[in-house]
Amino acid sequence: MSTLLLKNIQTLVTCDDDDRILQAVDLFCEDGFIRAIGPRLPQSADTVIDCGHYWCYPGLINTHHHLYQVFSRNLPQVQNMELFDWLTTLYEIWKGLDRNVIRLSSLTGMGELMKHGCTTCFDHHYVFPAGTGDLIGAQFAAAEELGIRMFASRGSMDLSKKDGGLPPDSVVQTVDEIMEDSARVIEAYHDPRPGSMRQVALAPCSPFSVSAELLRQSAVLARQYGVRLHTHLCETRDEEYYMLAHHGVRPLEFMASLGWTGPDVWYAHGIHFNDEELRELARTGTGVAHCPISNMKLSSGVARVPEMLELGVPVGLAVDGSASNDGSSLMEELRVAYLLHRLHASAKAPSGYQVLKMATRGSARLLGRDDIGSLEAGKCADLFLVDSRRLELVGGEYSPADVLATVGLRGPVDYTVVHGKVVVKEGRLTTIDEEQAAAHARQCCRDYLAKA
Template sequence: MSTLLIRNIDAVVTCDKEDSMPRGVDLLCVDGIIQRIGKDLESQLKKPASGQPAPSIDRVIDASGMIAYPGLVNAHHHLYQVFSRNLPEVQNLELFDWLVALYEVWKNLTEETERLASLTAMGELMKNGCTTVFDHHYVFPANGGDLIGAQWEAATRLGIRMHFSRGSMDRSRKDGGLPPDSVVQTVDEIMKDSVRLIEKYQDPSFGSMKRIALAPCSPFSVSEDLLRESARLARDYHVRLHTHLCETKDEENYTLEKVGLRPLAYMEKLGWVGGDVWYAHGIHFNTQELQLLAQTGTGVCHCPVSNMKLSSGIARIPEMLAMGIPVGLGVDGSASNDGSNLLEELRVAYLLHRLNSSDKAPSGYDVLKMATMGSARLLGRDQEIGSLEEGKCADLFLVSSSRLELVGALFDPKSVLGTVGLKGAVDYTIVNGEVTVENGRLAKVDEEKLTAQANAQDRIYLGR
């Protein structure tokens, strides 16, 4: 049994249904689960009920003057892209041209590049309060090796909760798609490998550290067959479905021209709506389509930084929230974000919708809930993660209130991360009851060594 006691937390922003925020409490984690949140747990543990042995506490964290938040859940990423950031030649491009240019870099992806990029990107996420990451991986070069295995090695080493995906592309340039031939596969190859990976990485147990979704890349890089077969296989194995949808007007024009349907109508025809489906971006839905998402419980992962960077548009998030559509938050790939920081995404989301929707915009606290319970719901894990409640997983982060940057800003701890933002890493990130970030540094890996190795590998990968 492993136990962690976090003592004397100034405020616990629980993000539970009652929006409760107990003050001056302790939080006890036993074997990765929050066993109790309450006052003075330490003295109660020292004096157990008669006949009961006193539980031994493996570790105590003094959280005086700190605020605890539920761990952030990143619902859309492409970890490998951390090695193709800020490349001058793609900075003024929009999605389709940007993808065509970057596939020339990404087609050289290898296991070692994937491993180090994953360590780097997930390390940055964790230093900024993220405890669960979903990665949408869809580039599988012919000689790339075991890329999902490399991600798993990185996640295990860092201690993060990981949702993988078996992404896919089967439509290369010769079939009217965007990627080169060397990174696409046949439907049969993809289905066979999907079964292999589901059997290896889908752990449906409560509090599991690994799950997997099926995630063809986008309607314009995969065939109708691949979308239909992926939906069928996902339902057979009870795993979730994910893809990019309604990111750009170019995509809408593409499906109208090729199949005579708007993107969501096309996906609906192939079985791609329901409570087990979530889309990245969801910018260009019309009102009727938003109603379909609400009726079917189909979710949307909002990625505002990427949408701004690629001039894709602004998702109708205030309306989606008002209609009860499941909405979470993600950073998207680091090539269209140029970072891997969900806390930053939270503040950008807050400001973008203030600009676009004024008093209809979500509050700072609403965007925090989007990045916690909202994203947890997209991953099908809202009973396990996303809020700090007894019986849920011990995934959280702690922020000291004695920071110069937070002076005068802490009258509303629920909203502060959205409205003010956090400059610099969090103090602690705890995943599954384990300390993974301590005093703003990764606890399980040597950051200097990782940075040097990752920089060296990036130079080899980019050949520059």
């Protein structure tokens, strides 16, 4: 039995149904779960943190990533490309992925997330070069080493260049191969229990790199196993033109015809939905992972998040792959999302606190989790702490609920706690040697790029 007690928290932002913001309270965790919140709790604990000067928040939840892309970020040759050209160029690098690249890029990307308050990471991995072994297992091993809660996906592609898709032949598989391995990954790794540290979704890459049959069979298999479905959708106008040319319908209508709407489905990006499609997302409970920095970097457009929220579309926040973001900080995404929608929607834009809730409660909803996303008794003890005495936060004390999006937080958080365990302390990862991990990852990255 492990216990943690946060004493006399200056401000605790719960993100619960009542939007409670509590002052001078304690929070007691036992075996990974919050057992009590209140003033002057009587419990003692193995680990006690004096939080008299700390703001406490629910852990951030990342709903779309491509961790393998950490090793191909900031490459000069792709900086001014849009999505289709960007993908075609980078696939020539990504076809060289192996287990070591996957493990170390996952360690790097998730470590960066954790240092900035993220406690759960969903990753969309869909590049499986022949003969590379269990890449999803390598990701879960990295997550376990770090102590982060991970939601992986068995992604897939079955349309290569010769079939009219974008990727090279060496990274696509047949539908039968994908379905067989999808079942294996679910059976090996998916844990549906409350407090689970590892879960699996099925996630074909995108409508322009997979067949209708792969999408159809993935939906059937996911529902047989009770796991969720994820893909990219409506990210660019090029995708819309591709779908109209090849299938005669817009992307959402195509996906709906294959069983890809409902509360167990969420899409990455969702920029180019029209009014009718937004209403259909709301009606079916189909979600959207909002990736503002990636959308800006690739000149893809601005997702209609204010309208989605008004209609009741489930919306979470995400960093997307590090090659289209060049970073892996959901904390940075908070402020960019807030400012982007202020620019485009003015008074109709979500407030700083609403963006925080998008990254916590909203993101938890996309992942089908009701045990994370808020700080309440019975929920997982996933949280982070920020020292309110920081120089860069002077003047931001008046609204701790908004400050992360309005003022923003430069640099790492002070503490991150996942399932009741301190995994970041004073801005440093506690579970790995950061310098050693960075050195190993840097050398692996150099070797990987040199082979491309």
